[in-house]
Amino acid sequence: MAKKIIKARILHFLDPLDANVAKYEYFAQGGLLISDGIIEKCGPLSSLLPIMSEEISIIDYSDKLIIPGFVDTHIHYPQIDVIASPGKDLLDWLERFTFRSEAKYQNLDWALQSSEFFLEELLRNGTTTALVFGTVHSESAKALFTKAFERNVRLITGKVAMDRNCPDYLQDTPESSFEDALELIDNWHLKGRLQYAITPRFAITSSEAQLEKTAELARLYPDMVIQTHLAENVDEVAWMKELFPKHRSYLDVYDQYGLLRPNAVYAHCIYLDELDIKRLNTTQSSIAFCPSSNLFLGSGLMNLQHYLNEQIQVSLATDIGGGTSFSMLRTMGRAYEVAHLRGDVMSAFDLFNLATFTGAKALGLDQHIGNFMPGKEADFIVLDLKATPLMERRINACQTLEEELFVAIILGDDRNIQATYLMGEKKFERR
Template structure:
C-alpha cells in the first residue's frame, strides 16, 4: 500500500509574518537541514531533520533533496494567460500596445480548443517556474475561462480567474454589453467559484473599457457573491490616467472610479497602482483592497516605478505579479530581481526576506488565502517549490562566498530563474519535476 505520509528533506525557509526589511527578522523560520512532513496533501509538521527523523511515521516515504532549498509555492497575483503567445512584443507603451498586440491576440480565444491549448501550456510554464497559485485574466469570451478552469481543475491547482468585462473603447469583436457581462459572469461564478481549489474574479479590464453601466453591473455581482474577487488594472500609465480623468470627470481620481461603483473591498486586487496619491492608498487600506507590484511590465512597457515602501507604509496589502504578456517572463524569481532594481531607482532598499515574502505569504495575504497557502504552518495546503542551489556554476560559486542567510538568499534571488526549479509540488504531489 502506498504511503500516505511524505517527508521532504532539504534546507527549508518560510515566513510566519511580514519581515519588512529587517535582516534579523523574527518572522522568518529557517532550517539548514529540515523536514517538511505532509499527509494527504496537507502540512503536518516542519522542523529540523535531526529532531524529526526518529519520530517520522512508520509508513512515511522520505524524499531527500541535498543541496536544495524548499520554499512555499510562489504566488503570481496578476497575469494574463491569453497573452502567452504575445510575450516579448516590441516597441509600444500601454494604450498602443493594447491596440497593436493584445486585442488581436485575445480575439482567438472565442475558440475554446485554442484557449485550452494555451491554458495547458501556460500552466506548464507556471509550474516550471515554481508558481503554484495565480490570479489570472481570461478574455471577454466565457470559453476562455471555461478552458482555463478545466485545465487548472485537472491539475488540482489553486487558481483564480475571470471573464473580461469590456463594452467600449475596444474592437467590436471583443465587446460585450453590461447585461451579457453580468449574465455570463454569473453563470461562470455559479459553475466554478469554490469548486475544488478554484475561485472566480469579476474582471473589468480597466475603467476606460467599461461603461458606467457595466461597472455598476460588476458591483452588483460583488454584492450578490461577496466572496468572489475583483481583478482589474489602475494607474499604470500617465496617458491612461489622463484618459480616465476625461472619461470620468466626476471622480476624484482613477481609483475613485472603482470606489464609486463599490468595487473596492477585501479580495479586490488592482494591478500596477503606480500613479496613485496618499488619499488613494489610504482608500485601498481602509477598504482592504490589494495592490500588485508588476516590475517586469512596468519596465518593459515603460509605465513607471511602483513605490513599494509608500504603499506598505499606508498599510496596503501588496502582492507580486509577472503580468505576462506585458511582463516578459513567467519567473517570479526574475520578478524579484526587477523589483529590487526598481526600489534602488527610488533610493530605497528591498531585502531578500521582504522580496521572497511578497512572492509567498505576502501574495497569499493579498489574495486573502493566507489561511490556506503562503507558508508551512500546520494544516495548510502543501504547495511548495524545490530550488537547486547548484543550478548554475555562477550560483554555486557565489554561494560559497556568502556570510549570512540573507546574503545567501539575496544571491539566489538575484541570480535565480527557472533553471533553479527542480520540482513544484501541488498538495504534496509533484506537478513539475526536472
C-alpha cells in the same frame, strides 16, 4: 493515510510583508511532514526522527532549499503569444498586439491548448497559485478552469468585462458579461481549489452601465476576489479623467461602484495620490506590484516602500505578457531594481515574502497556503541555488542565507526550480 517526510533546508514566512522586518523560520536541516497533501509539521529534521518508520516515505532534498510555492497575483494567460512585443507604451501595445491575440480565445480548442501551455509554464517556474486574467470570452475562463482542475492547481480567474474603447470583436455588453459571470460562478467557483474573480479589465473599457452590473455582482458575492488595473500609465490616467470627469481620481471610479474591499487586487498603482492611498488602507484593498511590465512598457516606477510605510498590502506579480518572464525569481530582481531606483533597498527576505505568504494574504488564501504551518496545503518548490556554473561559484562564496537568496533573485530563473509540488504531489521536475 499516506504520509511522507521531505528532507531539505526549509524557509518560510510567518507574517505578510509590512514596513517592519519580515518574520521567518529557517531550518538548515529541516523536515516537512505531509499527510494526504496537508502539512502536519515543519521543523528541524531531528524533531521528526521519532515518528520515522517504514510506512512513511522519505524524499531527500538535503542539498536543496524548499520554500512555499510562488503566488503570482496578476498575470494574463491569453498574452503568452505577445510577450516581447515592442509597444511604445501601454495603450499602443494593447492596440497593436494584445487585442488581436485575445481574439483567438473565443475558440475553445485554442483556449484549452493555450491553457495547457500556460499552466505548464507556471509549474516550471515554481508558481503554484495565480490570479489570472482571461479574455472577454467565457471560453477562455472555461478552458483555464478545466485544465487547472485537472492539475489541482490553486487558481483564481474570471471572464473579462469590456464593452467599450476596444475593438468591436472584443466587446461584450453589461448584461451578457453579468450573465456569463453567473454561469461561470455556478459551474466553477469553489470547485476543487478554483475560485472565480470579478474582472473588469479597467475603467476605461467599461461603461457606467457595465460598472453598475459589476457592482451588482460584487454585492452578490461579498467575499469574492476582484481584479483589475489601476493608474498604470500617464496617458491612461489622462484618458480616464476625460471619461469620468465627475470622479476625483481613477481609484474613486472603482470606489463609487463598491469595488474596494479585502481581496480586491489592483495591478500597477504607479500614479496614486495620498487620498487614494488612505482609501486603499481603509478598505483593505491590495496592490499587485508588476515591476517587469512597468519597466518594459515604460510605465513608471511604483513607490513600493511608501505603500508599505502606509500599511498598504502589496504583493508581487509577473504581469505576463507586458511582463517579460514567468519567473518570480526574475520578477523579484526587477522589484529590487525598481525600489533601488527610487532610493530604497529591499532585503532578499522581504522579496521572497512578497512572492509567497504576502501574495496568499492578498488573495484571502493565507489560511490554505503561503507557508508551512500545520493544516496548510503542501504546495512547495525545491530550489537548486547552484543551477548554473556561475550561480554555483557565487553561492560557494556566500556567508549567509540572505546572501544566497539575493544571488537567486539577481541571477536566478526557471532553471533554479528543481521540482514543484501541489498538495504534496510532484507536478514538475527539472531534467
